[in-house]
Amino acid sequence: MGSNPTPGALRQNERINSISLRSFSLLSSELLGPLATQLGVGGIGGFIVGFALKKIAKLAAILLGLLFVGLQYLAYIGIIQINYDRLIEYAQNLVGRAGEFSIPSFLIANIPFAGAFAAGFALGFLKG
Numbered sequence: 001m002g003s004n005p006t007p008g009a010l011r012q013n014e015r016i017n018s019i020s021l022r023s024f025s026l027l028s029s030e031l032l033g034p035l036a037t038q039l040g041v042g043g044i045g046g047f048i049v050g051f052a053l054k055k056i057a058k059l060a061a062i063l064l065g066l067l068f069v070g071l072q073y074l075a076y077i078g079i080i081q082i083n084y085d086r087l088i089e090y091a092q093n094l095v096g097r098a099g100e101f102s103i104p105s106f107l108i109a110n111i112p113f114a115g116a117f118a119a120g121f122a123l124g125f126l127k128g
Contacts (some may be wrong), residue, residue, distance in 0.1 A: 035112055042113040046120025047127075054128030 074080045 003057075038110065038113040039116040042116030043120035045115035045125035046122075048120075049117075050121035050124025050126075051128040052124075054125045097114075 071080065071082065075082050
């Protein structure tokens with residue numbers, strides 16, 4: 001039959017459990033603290049930037065639309081003449097340069113922050 005543990009063995013067992021729980025708590029707070037901070041700051045910062053950028057993009061789109069309509073009106077009444085061939089060439093060069101985008105190294109070094117920032121940015125852009 002099994003033997004009953006002595007009171008001394010029980011106290012030793014409790015002390016080991018207490019030490020292992022304390023070390024796990026310290027380990028988790030040392031690892032999860034900075035990670036949670038990066039995720040929180042990245043997510044909130046990304047949301048704010050995404051929200052603001054969408055508002056700014058809407059305003060820029062309205063202003064560019066008004067500028068385009070104004071230029072078209074001035075061309076229609078004969079005040080200005082628009083060189084559409086040069087305009088198309090300029091737009092194609094501008095779009096061609098947009099493909100030369102690369103991920104900055106500081107984002108690669110901070111993957112949790114960058115991931116949370118991207119998710120927050122997407123949510124903020126959708127809500128904006």
